[in-house]
């Protein structure tokens with residue numbers, strides 16, 4: 450049975466420095482939940498509080514409703530996978546995996562059964578007797594994952610488990626981790642600063658900055674409807690443009706960027722007539738219009754051909770720079786200096802308060 454994790458108003462201090470000040474979140478049973486944010490935002494600190502390596506200075510952490518603040522790590526029934534694998538170099542693969550079970554005094558026959566089972570799940574059963582130094586980074590990370598899961602923990606914690614792998618192996622291993630987590634169905638908390646990795650593996654993501662949660666949502670919602678400009682720029686590329694909310698009456702908002710006006714009907718907030726807002730559009734959502742005058746008028750400043758896509762850097766009349774990503778199939782590369790217009794479907798636009806701190810949608 451999978452467990453729920455409730456983090457309620459937790460506070461973490463190191464000496465006089467408060468790193469986390471009243472953070473709350475709920476992780477559902479069996480969920481793959483990711484803490485995502487820039488270096489130093491407190492992700493690892495929070496993960497270490499869940500497993501018990503860090504003390505909790507305020508608030509509480511509950512597993513299925515039971516407070517665990519004062520339960521020592523070895524009584525918490527959690528498995529953890531670290532960035533540097535932390536496997537024992539002098540033990541074979543099967544001995545590494547059996548280690549936690551021996552410590553828990555599991556009978557020998559049961560240990561053998563469970564080690565064989567988990568070796569198949571992580572797909573290294575053919576390497577059972579090998580020593581870790583004769584294995585690749587990806588294979589070593591599979592041992593670490595097997596060792597964490599074989600004890601049948603209630604919670605699996607992973608701290609940047611793929612950071613030491615090269616790009617190709619990282620993609621392969623993230624798919625493997627996701628698949629294994631689904632197969633085992635264990636509540637998982639995953640820490641990464643890699644936004645693509647977070648989008649790929651998670652059921653839900655908490656985006657953190659400076660010890661504060663910015664948004665908790667599914668990967669799709671985080672990408673398409675970011676809660677503020679921090680999330681919008683941290684995850685994927687975003688053009689954040691200065692605009693004006695001219696009016697918002699009867700559910701129809703009129704927004705202006707320079708001389709270009711467009712109407713949106715999903716603007717829920719108001720900031721008085723003609724108030725400044727930030728308008729955000731992802732580079733791939735723009736369509737370059739070379740034929741008519743429809744859209745935001747811009748001049749192409751430079752372009753970079755990247756095979757599948759071509760990136761254009763364009764500038765509005767007001768001097769605002771915008772990045773546009775187009776499929777390279779679409780005609781010839783547009784020369785620098787060419788005046789074009791940028792179109793975008795209004796549903797793809799996000800509007801934020803002038804300081805970027807909240808979405809108007």
Ligand code: ATP
Pocket residue numbers: 463468486487488489490491492493494495642
């Ligand atoms: P990274 O991706 O770089 O690991 P992170 O988001 O996991 O970053 P944390 O390691 O949780 O960040 O650190 C959050 C803050 O807490 C940082 O300012 C860090 O300097 C501080 N910190 C972490 N551990 C300690 C410690 N043991 N003593 C003092 N300060 C610490």
